[in-house]
Amino acid sequence: MLFIFGYKLTFMKKQVHLIVVLSVSLIVLFFTNHSEAQGIKGKVRSSDGEPLAFASVYIRNLGDGVPTNEEGSYEYKLPKGVYDVLVQYLGYKSQLETIIVTDGWIVKDFVLEPQEYTLAEVEVRAGAEDPALTIMRKAIAKAKYHRLQIQKYSMTVYLKGTGKLTDAPFFLRKTIEKEGLKLNEAYTSESVSRITFTQPNKVEEKVISIRTNGDNQSTSPAPYIQTTFYQEKINGIISPLSRSAFQYYKFQYEGSFFDQNVIVSKIKVTPRSRGEQVFEGFIYIIEDLWAIHSLNLQTSMLGFQVQAKQQYAPVAENVWMPLTHTYDFGGKIFGFEGNFKYLASTREYEIELNPDLEIVPEIIDEKVQEVPEEAVKFDKSVSALEQLAAEEPKTRKEYRKLLNEYEKESLKEQEEPDVVKESYYEVDSMAKKYNQAYWDSIRPVPLTENEIQGYQRDDSLATVEAAKMSDVDSVASKAKKKYQPLDFMNGSSYSMGKGVSIGFKQNWTKTSFNTVEGFKLGLGLFYRKKSETKLADSVSVLRKSFNIEPELRYGFSSNRFYGKVDFRWSSTLPVSGTTFGIKGGRYIYQFNGGEPINEQVNALYTLVFRQNYMKLYEQDFAQAYWAHRINGGITYRVNMTYAHRAELFNTNNYSFYNKSGREYSSNQPENVETNSDSFADHDILKLNAELEWRPGIKYGIRNGRKYPINDRSPLIKLSYNKAFGGISNEGNAADFDHLELGIQHNYTFGVSGKLDFNLSAGAFLSNDQVYFPDFQHFGGNRTIFSNFGPASNYRFMDYYKYSTNSKYFSGIVHYQFRKFIFTQLPMLRFSGVRENIFVNYLKTDNSPNYWEVGYSLDNLFRIFRVEMGAGFENTNYLRGGVRFGIATFINVSFD
Numbered sequence: 001m002l003f004i005f006g007y008k009l010t011f012m013k014k015q016v017h018l019i020v021v022l023s024v025s026l027i028v029l030f031f032t033n034h035s036e037a038q039g040i041k042g043k044v045r046s047s048d049g050e051p052l053a054f055a056s057v058y059i060r061n062l063g064d065g066v067p068t069n070e071e072g073s074y075e076y077k078l079p080k081g082v083y084d085v086l087v088q089y090l091g092y093k094s095q096l097e098t099i100i101v102t103d104g105w106i107v108k109d110f111v112l113e114p115q116e117y118t119l120a121e122v123e124v125r126a127g128a129e130d131p132a133l134t135i136m137r138k139a140i141a142k143a144k145y146h147r148l149q150i151q152k153y154s155m156t157v158y159l160k161g162t163g164k165l166t167d168a169p170f171f172l173r174k175t176i177e178k179e180g181l182k183l184n185e186a187y188t189s190e191s192v193s194r195i196t197f198t199q200p201n202k203v204e205e206k207v208i209s210i211r212t213n214g215d216n217q218s219t220s221p222a223p224y225i226q227t228t229f230y231q232e233k234i235n236g237i238i239s240p241l242s243r244s245a246f247q248y249y250k251f252q253y254e255g256s257f258f259d260q261n262v263i264v265s266k267i268k269v270t271p272r273s274r275g276e277q278v279f280e281g282f283i284y285i286i287e288d289l290w291a292i293h294s295l296n297l298q299t300s301m302l303g304f305q306v307q308a309k310q311q312y313a314p315v316a317e318n319v320w321m322p323l324t325h326t327y328d329f330g331g332k333i334f335g336f337e338g339n340f341k342y343l344a345s346t347r348e349y350e351i352e353l354n355p356d357l358e359i360v361p362e363i364i365d366e367k368v369q370e371v372p373e374e375a376v377k378f379d380k381s382v383s384a385l386e387q388l389a390a391e392e393p394k395t396r397k398e399y400r401k402l403l404n405e406y407e408k409e410s411l412k413e414q415e416e417p418d419v420v421k422e423s424y425y426e427v428d429s430m431a432k433k434y435n436q437a438y439w440d441s442i443r444p445v446p447l448t449e450n451e452i453q454g455y456q457r458d459d460s461l462a463t464v465e466a467a468k469m470s471d472v473d474s475v476a477s478k479a480k481k482k483y484q485p486l487d488f489m490n491g492s493s494y495s496m497g498k499g500v501s502i503g504f505k506q507n508w509t510k511t512s513f514n515t516v517e518g519f520k521l522g523l524g525l526f527y528r529k530k531s532e533t534k535l536a537d538s539v540s541v542l543r544k545s546f547n548i549e550p551e552l553r554y555g556f557s558s559n560r561f562y563g564k565v566d567f568r569w570s571s572t573l574p575v576s577g578t579t580f581g582i583k584g585g586r587y588i589y590q591f592n593g594g595e596p597i598n599e600q601v602n603a604l605y606t607l608v609f610r611q612n613y614m615k616l617y618e619q620d621f622a623q624a625y626w627a628h629r630i631n632g633g634i635t636y637r638v639n640m641t642y643a644h645r646a647e648l649f650n651t652n653n654y655s656f657y658n659k660s661g662r663e664y665s666s667n668q669p670e671n672v673e674t675n676s677d678s679f680a681d682h683d684i685l686k687l688n689a690e691l692e693w694r695p696g697i698k699y700g701i702r703n704g705r706k707y708p709i710n711d712r713s714p715l716i717k718l719s720y721n722k723a724f725g726g727i728s729n730e731g732n733a734a735d736f737d738h739l740e741l742g743i744q745h746n747y748t749f750g751v752s753g754k755l756d757f758n759l760s761a762g763a764f765l766s767n768d769q770v771y772f773p774d775f776q777h778f779g780g781n782r783t784i785f786s787n788f789g790p791a792s793n794y795r796f797m798d799y800y801k802y803s804t805n806s807k808y809f810s811g812i813v814h815y816q817f818r819k820f821i822f823t824q825l826p827m828l829r830f831s832g833v834r835e836n837i838f839v840n841y842l843k844t845d846n847s848p849n850y851w852e853v854g855y856s857l858d859n860l861f862r863i864f865r866v867e868m869g870a871g872f873e874n875t876n877y878l879r880g881g882v883r884f885g886i887a888t889f890i891n892v893s894f895d
Helices: 014-020 131-148 170-178 384-388 396-412 436-442 449-468 475-479 599-609 826-830
Strands: 003-006 025-027 039-046 056-059 064-067 073-077 081-088 095-101 105-107 110-112 150-167 187-198 202-212 225-227 249-259 262-271 280-286 291-301 304-316 319-333 336-353 419-427 492-497 500-504 512-514 518-534 541-555 560-572 577-590 616-629 634-647 682-693 698-702 705-709 715-723 735-749 753-769 808-817 834-844 850-860 864-873 876-886
Touching: 039 081, 039 095, 056 073, 056 304, 056 319, 064 073, 064 319, 064 336, 095 105, 095 110, 131 249, 131 262, 131 280, 131 291, 131 396, 150 319, 187 449, 202 436, 262 291, 291 319, 304 336, 384 396, 419 705, 512 599, 541 577, 834 864
Parallel strands: 039 105, 039 110, 202 419, 419 698
Antiparallel strands: 003 025, 003 225, 039 073, 056 064, 056 081, 081 095, 150 187, 150 336, 187 202, 249 262, 262 280, 280 291, 291 304, 304 319, 319 336, 492 500, 500 518, 512 518, 518 541, 541 560, 560 577, 577 616, 616 634, 634 682, 682 715, 698 705, 715 735, 735 753, 753 808, 808 834, 834 850, 850 864, 864 876
């Protein structure tokens, strides 16, 4: 039932990690052991003599089983006794044998015949509805039942992942080999865990043992546990059992067969529109129970082809759960190519059924069946629990309504109904200390020869590495890192003990060029003291920190030195926290505090094209600030600033571009509302108050620590700025009131598309004296580079032309299609390419209607974005062009 589906592709060395982490992998769940020295072993083959990899060898009278390995071999330790052994493999007839285990191993090979399907069970004729439609409608109606029918279950899970790097860029092959990674050699990781699931959303995992070769990383499946095929989506992909499945899939009946006393129907699943985020393949449904018997489905993610297989088995009456899972994927990115396989074997189920769902009524498909008079309709005035106790038949639609209401009632009864997922993860202290003998005794799947050789190779390498370690090279010694050349530029932290550390920020990006300072150097440093206190509930942790962060900069042309320092205290709990501090100094800022142009991009355009877009002013200031996150849904911030601001002028005319006809623009931006006084030196005493609200926010719990899940609710922002006049005897003090309301959100329409929007509106309630730094500025762009985020800024608008001290409305809207123009071609959709359109609009009291439209190709080569569009003033074309950026699915942030 559990389907682990995540993004992770681990290679053995750091160089390869940077590339391969973009790849996709699919995983699932595992196993445990018996330690007797006898049992059964052998091979499972097809009638053609081909080994059947990952076939299920199931002991019916134990309700337990193991899979075969890639070579079709299996091995099952059993005490003496008589066992009914059932061997299953998708597409082949199951085979049942009674085997007596005495002393030693019983060698038993199985030969499976291809499955024969019959159409005699149903009526199939020209013009009639395909029987698959009725089967799937009933299975979809029962999907939530199968998800809720187990109140709690535990299982032991064995997970094995094996990967090969099959190709790499020729110029990196020698480097990779020096790091110990060779092409076409298997690298394997294994883990054994005990996992417990409790309705509605609690997962607990204890890792019993972990073994890896190559990179010594945990192979725990816990971070990847996502959902089941009875859910609406699996990692964003519509399940064939989703309520909306018929919008995305066509179903075709392929025949039926008899297996383990049930009739199983084979259903072909075909996407109505092939491409990413949909499945294709076969799902096998048990008649009358309308549960999954097995499945073999393929999909693609970011251009990587993925295949998922699950083989189910009965673990209680009318309860079928996955016994064997296999996931394969392969792909190529930046010249690196690999094949990766994951096997999960789940064993030793302990099941606690949901007593509310003991009675299962007859499900009627009203589209093709006559509805009997005794069929009961869903009644909102009666509790869902009472209606579930009735045995009268129900139509599939009424039954689905009933289960939906039952689930809602159950969630309301939770202590914390806003918690949508809860997970606990623990690693046994002995997990990494077991030897080869232990793994040989508990492993349910024999290793292949390649895997054995891989372990031998990496065990010897690990021994060599361990020998290199000494007392001097211990963890404690490493913590006291010594200064290295260029640390002041690369960034580094040095531990002083007792939670205290000092260091440098990453300072390469603080080196640049602009026309106000010329060539400029910057340096950021920090002092940090942290502490943690476990609270009375023994789970929650109070984290406190104190930070001092000075930052310096010097301009060689202006011959001016600037500096500021920030003293910050913070205290955080799982979903709440406070931050307060003071900061001040003399520093340079962009007029738009959102810094619409990056320093390095501005330096590039200034030096190469003689276009100086960055506009700066000087500020002597002191500020006190306070921020309080009440919970994940509400945060407020307040700060008070006193500052003296001064106008700055260009001091440098240098550029690589020396053609006549192009000169640097003034450091005073062009704007439709300003006059010369807007840039005059002035004083300001300003109060800023902001409120952020995420209505209906949901939470998750990880190891007892609660955290907000922000992507499920919109972000609503309300801000107010008040500048107090009369603080200057010379009359050059800012005096205004400014109020703004904004909303940001993204919404996914199944797999058909995704909408991102960022809307804001505001007004200066009074504007007796507003200087340009306090105008409302908007995120313009005049470079070929597009900012991060699909709805973060305008693409073609001037940086400051429409800045205002009046009323305004701003709207940035971005829509991503699954299939639009070029993505009508399956080849492009399978490659991960997405098409988008954007429509952006801005209106102020004193500006024309500015709007821009555009089109973009996203996820090009998996990580890039290309945009094309144009901007207009009213109906007049203003400018257009091409913009390049990072794919919208990649979230990038800079501290």
